[in-house]
Amino acid sequence: MxxxxxxxxxxxxxxxxxxxxxxxxxxxxxxxxxxxxxxxxxxxxxxxxxxxxxxxxxxxxxxxxxxxxxxxxRGVRVHCAGRQADVDWPAHGGFPDFxxxxxxxxxxxxxxxxxxxxxxxxxxxxxxxxxxxxxxxxxxxxxxxxxxxxxxxxxxxxxxxxxxxxxxxxxxxxxxxxPGRPLGTAIRRYYRSGAFTDDYLHFWADVRCAGTGADLPGYGWIFPLADNRVNVGLGGLPHRRHGATDLQGTLRQWVDQLPAGWDLDEQHADGPSRSAALPMGxxxxxxxxxxxxxxxxxxxxxxxxxxxxxxxxxxxxxxxxxxxxxxxxxxxxxxxxxxxxxxxxxxxxxxxxYYRLGNTVAAQLFSRVGYRPLVSRRIMTSPTAISVVLRLLSQATADPAQDGIDSVLNTVLRLVPPLRR
Ligand SMILES: Cc1cc2nc3c(=O)[nH]c(=O)nc-3n(C[C@H](O)[C@H](O)[C@H](O)COP(=O)(O)OP(=O)(O)OC[C@H]3O[C@@H](n4cnc5c(N)ncnc54)[C@H](O)[C@@H]3O)c2cc1C
Structure with a gap:
């Protein structure tokens, strides 16, 4: 029994x-x-x-x-087309600034x-x-x-x-x-690297898919850890136009063209790459x-x-x-x-x-062309514009608004119809 x-x-x-x-x-x-x-x-x-x-x-x-x-x-360093922009986490509102x-x-x-x-x-x-x-x-x-x-x-x-x-x-x-909610996949691998002494999470919006050379319908990342290792990975959304992405091949190809001094090679790898699903929305x-x-x-x-x-x-x-x-x-x-x-x-x-709008943006933009349109040269060189992007992506607006960026984003979100049950 x-x-x-x-x-x-x-x-x-x-x-x-x-x-x-x-x-x-x-x-x-x-x-x-x-x-x-x-x-x-x-x-x-x-x-x-x-x-x-x-x-x-x-x-x-x-x-x-x-x-x-x-x-x-302290924030995020966005990399795209040879340019980079640093955006610190907002220092106001109800969340910590790190x-x-x-x-x-x-x-x-x-x-x-x-x-x-x-x-x-x-x-x-x-x-x-x-x-x-x-x-x-x-x-x-x-x-x-x-x-x-x-x-x-x-x-x-x-x-x-x-x-x-x-x-x-x-x-x-x-x-x-x-049905109809975005379902992503992502892959990551650890490397022993002391190259990242800055205090930023690094994101790449210009990763190319292995085989097709098209923009990854997602982004790449390097997140430094406290133990002199880095978590390196990428994630993407499938779309009927480009089908599933070869994440393993794309990760290998992307990491191979990053600077040699970052130690992202087999010799410094700590374990295999592993992937899993991302149920969203x-x-x-x-x-x-x-x-x-x-x-x-x-x-x-x-x-x-x-x-x-x-x-x-x-x-x-x-x-x-x-x-x-x-x-x-x-x-x-x-x-x-x-x-x-x-x-x-x-x-x-x-x-x-926020999720209703995000589901639409994921289906119409990220799954088709990735994140590159969000970090064009004009946006990357404008501190205000890139802050808007970061706050939107990480749901870091304050409500009630603490500044003009919060006001704009909160107003936009209030115009979105509620999510269906
Ligand atoms: C490659 C990749 C990168 C990601 N990067 C990030 C990131 O940087 N930041 C972020 O916020 N999110 C990230 N995510 C998403 C994040 O990992 C998940 O959203 C998060 O783990 C969800 O937590 P959870 O507790 O719901 O599920 P899980 O973390 O999956 O925990 C589920 C638990 O349930 C247990 N379990 C399952 N079945 C049973 C069972 N039958 N009986 C008993 N126990 C069971 C499992 O063993 C597990 O411990 C990433 C995901 C992937 C795949």
Whole structure:
């Protein structure tokens, strides 16, 4: 017979979304089980970069940002057609004025420990195999195989799916991905290089695809880390006109023509290149149904503007936890359900119009010609124009507006119709 464990909330997956949700829930005094199939530390294919929006969420979680494992960035250095422009993160508004990098090998372990320290019951080596439902189709928990190979039932009135791009928990309940949302792919490789002593995240808008020579429908990056390594990668969106890009070949070709002094060669490579999918644009709407909340990549929360997903996973985790804390004060039934539907409504309020416009821009511009039109010579040489681009891509505007750039961007976004549920 299967073993059985109960909690108020079960979180499937201890990536940034799941660990942050578990930490917020535990801090609210809620009994939470955090189930993770791997054991920490473990790798996760990522660019390892956090914008100020993500840093803000780490501060809200109470993470120590003075730890030497972090590397701070003061902004972004954009490279295109032999030119470069430095844009610092905005120093006003509600976000910190710096970004961070840290390998996911360390970062995810740190966040999982943080959730545990807050009171979450973390079970690693525990692979969730199926959702459990009652006769009405409402989730009542999950089945899993634990580290010692035992089949176990974990029961709770609410489940959070934070199991990443595979979204197995949502799919197992029949919850499909919404059609027409952008689905990118990205690849990264680590190199040992001390060449990047500046404090910028580096982006390239003029990477050429291997084989075709066309502009990559995406961008390339080099993100310096605290341990004298760099995370080098590129990502792109497929389009019916050019089909899928040979990311491996494109990465090799691009890195080969970067300056030799940067040490981006086989001799300095640290491990192989690895790629993964980027589900973007909010792919499961509304994000709550029948006892199940979806957060992070399982809900396709990666920004269609820049391919960033950690900040969004952390922010949605906090909104989900707040929603649940309120809902659990109400008895099971319509009033509790009403409270749970606020999760999706709050996401709409914060991101709906931004994602709707981003989905259109990704489909009509980035997937066709990439980012080069956004960083033309005229834009690169205008500090105001390039700041507008950075703020738009990283959702770094302040609302209420703190300056003219915020005012313009906020006004544009208010004119966009809300995102459909
Ligand atoms: C190449 C690449 C570069 C990227 N670069 C950046 C970047 O620089 N900055 C940024 O913000 N975003 C970046 N992203 C996106 C970012 O990695 C994701 O958005 C982010 O990891 C989402 O977090 P998550 O917690 O939702 O999912 P994940 O990080 O995927 O975590 C899901 C967790 O669930 C666990 N899990 C899965 N199935 C089960 C199961 N059945 N049972 C138990 N546990 C399970 C997994 O083991 C994992 O720990 C990049 C993505 C890629 C592919």
């Amino acid at each position: 299967a073993e059985r464990m109960n909690a108020q909330v079960i979180v499937v997956g201890a990536g940034p979304a799941g660990s942050a949700a578990a930490a917020h829930l535990a801090r609210a005094g809620i009994d939470v089980l955090l189930l993770e199939k791997s054991t920490f530390p473990r790798d996760k294919v990522c660019g390892d970069g956090l914008t100020p929006r993500g840093v803000h969420q780490l501060l809200r979680l109470g993470i120590d940002l003075n730890d030497p494992g972090w590397r701070r960035s 970004g961070l990098t840290r390998t996911r090998h360390d970062f995810d372990h740190l966040l999982a420990r943080h959730a545990q320290a807050a009171g979450a019951r973390l079970h690693t080596g525990t692979k969730v195999t199926a959702p459990l439902t009652d006769a009405a189709g409402r989730l009542t928990g999950v089945t899993a195989v634990t580290a010692d190979g035992a089949a176990t039932e974990f029961r709770a009135p609410l489940v959070i799916a934070a199991d990443g791009a595979s979204a197995r928990t949502a799919l197992a309940t029949g919850w499909q991905r919404a 909010l792919t499961r709407r509304p994000e709550y149904r029948d006892g199940l909340l979806v957060i992070g990549d399982s809900a396709g929360m990666i920004s269609p503007w820049n391919g960033e997903g950690i900040a969004q996973a952390l922010e949605a985790a906090e909104i989900a936890a707040d929603t649940i804390a309120l809902a659990l004060t109400r008895p099971p039934g319509p009033r509790r359900e009403q409270a749970l539907h606020r999760y999706s409504a709050e996401l709409d309020h914060r991101w709906g119009r």
